[in-house]
Amino acid sequence: MAKINALSILLEDDGKDFLNELYAEVIDSVQKSCVSDMIKNKDLSGDPKTGAVEAKKFANAVSAEYGSARSSGKGDSLKAKSVTVSIDCDREIVEEIEEKDILLYGVDGLLENRAKNHRRSMVRELERAFFAKAAEEAAEFTPDGEEDAEILEELIQELETTRNDYVDGVDRDMISVIAAPAVYGKIRSWLDTIHNASVDSSKAEFSVFHGVKVFPSVYLPAGVKMLAMMDGAVAQPVLPRPYAAEKIPLSEAYAVSLFYYYGVEAVMPEVIFKISE
Numbered sequence: 001m002a003k004i005n006a007l008s009i010l011l012e013d014d015g016k017d018f019l020n021e022l023y024a025e026v027i028d029s030v031q032k033s034c035v036s037d038m039i040k041n042k043d044l045s046g047d048p049k050t051g052a053v054e055a056k057k058f059a060n061a062v063s064a065e066y067g068s069a070r071s072s073g074k075g076d077s078l079k080a081k082s083v084t085v086s087i088d089c090d091r092e093i094v095e096e097i098e099e100k101d102i103l104l105y106g107v108d109g110l111l112e113n114r115a116k117n118h119r120r121s122m123v124r125e126l127e128r129a130f131f132a133k134a135a136e137e138a139a140e141f142t143p144d145g146e147e148d149a150e151i152l153e154e155l156i157q158e159l160e161t162t163r164n165d166y167v168d169g170v171d172r173d174m175i176s177v178i179a180a181p182a183v184y185g186k187i188r189s190w191l192d193t194i195h196n197a198s199v200d201s202s203k204a205e206f207s208v209f210h211g212v213k214v215f216p217s218v219y220l221p222a223g224v225k226m227l228a229m230m231d232g233a234v235a236q237p238v239l240p241r242p243y244a245a246e247k248i249p250l251s252e253a254y255a256v257s258l259f260y261y262y263g264v265e266a267v268m269p270e271v272i273f274k275i276s277e
Contacts, residue, residue, distance in 0.1 A: 007099060007107055007254045010245035018108065019243035022115050023258070027240055029119045035215045036130035039176045041235035041267050048087055048239045048261075055083045055235050055267045081166070085235045087263040091125060093118050094257040096248060111256065118258055126236065127219035129264050131178065134234050135221045137269035140276060141228075148186045151275065152177065152226065156212050159228045159273050167271055170230045172211035178227045184216035223277050230271035238262040 009015040031037045046053040095114060102110050141158050143151040155177065160170050179187065191209065220227060240260040247254055266272065 005107060007097060007102065007245075007252075008247075009107070010254055010256070011247065015245065018111075019245060019256075022111060023240075023242040026115050026119050026122070026258070030122045030126070033119065033123045034126055034130075035176075035178060035217055036127055036234075036236060039213075039229065039231045039234075040130065041232040043232065044085065044235060044237055048237050051088075052084055052086045052263070053235075053237050055085060055265075056081065083235070083265060083267045085237055085263045085265040085267075087237060087239055087261050089129065089262050089264075090259075091261065092257060092259045093121060094255055096253045096255050099252040114256070122260065124219065126238065126262065127217065128221075129262070130234060130236050131217065131220050131224075131227060133236075133264045133266060134227055134229055134272050135224050135274055137234075137266035138227060138229075138272040138274035139270075141273045143275060147190075148183055149190045152179075152187060152214070153210060155226055155228045155273060155275060156210065159230065159271060162271055164270055166268065167230070170271060174231050175212045176229060176231055177209075177212055177214045178217045178220060179214060180220055180225050181216050181218060183225050184214070187214070224274055225277055226275045228273045230268060233266065233268040233271050234264065235267050236262060236264040 010019065041055055044053040044055050097110065104110075105113060141155055143154040145151045145154055156172070156175060159175055160172060162170060187209070238260060239262065241258070243256060243258055245254050245256050
């Protein structure tokens with residue numbers, strides 16, 4: 001990444017290049033840090049700049065006797081339901097930096113430090129919004145078991161056996177479970193110390209729990225212990241805008257701004273389940 005030594009350079013080509021590089025690092029880091037980015041629906045059509053995109057869920061294909069299409073002269077019509085995802089959450093991070101602020105870190109050091117904070121701010125915002133929508137649309141599940149590991153398996157089976165016009169069961173490798181830290185910790189201890197010594201304790205998630213990905217998150221809505229969903233059940237398109245800088249009139253300060261816009265919608269609410277406290 002290029003180095004700069006004065007705030008005024010932010011308005012020049014070298015400064016704009018520096019901000020573009022910084023922006024790219026922030027967005028890449030946000031994507032890698034968000035659990036939601038790993039499991040959200042990315043099969044979207046349309047231009048986010050228009051303010052909305054569209055997701056489709058297709059009905060299950062139904063087999064027929066050989067020759068049916070030839071006899072009728074046509075195949076079955078493709079049945080699909082469209083879900084519009086409005087990009088209606090407008091967010092900004094705008095900070096003013098004074099010349100005196102750069103004495104300790106320098107311009108690039110200070111901006112790199114603030115970029116790390118901006119990344120965390122975006123992650124918090126996007127994760128909370130994603131899981132809030134998922135929990136809002138989720139069906140409440142009441143388990144019979146008492147141990148957390150038993151409860152988790154029951155929750156997985158509830159989702160796994162879901163059947164309707166659009167879903168004919170859900171394979172375990174397409175299921176993700178997000179657990180509150182206290183619940184996750186108990187299940188992790190159950191795996192680590194008693195039942196599965198082969199678990200790699202250096203990894204945050206343990207996709208070895210009966211073939212299902214399980215993640216801890218502090219961003220679940222209050223009162224939700226576990227949230228299970230089919231990957232792609234919720235869409236969250238994000239439209240970020242690159243860093244920009246401008247001089248604050250009648251001062252030695254410069255404003256550095258990062259804008260981003262997003263929307264969140266349940267595409268397949270029928271494959272989202274939750275367990276509440």
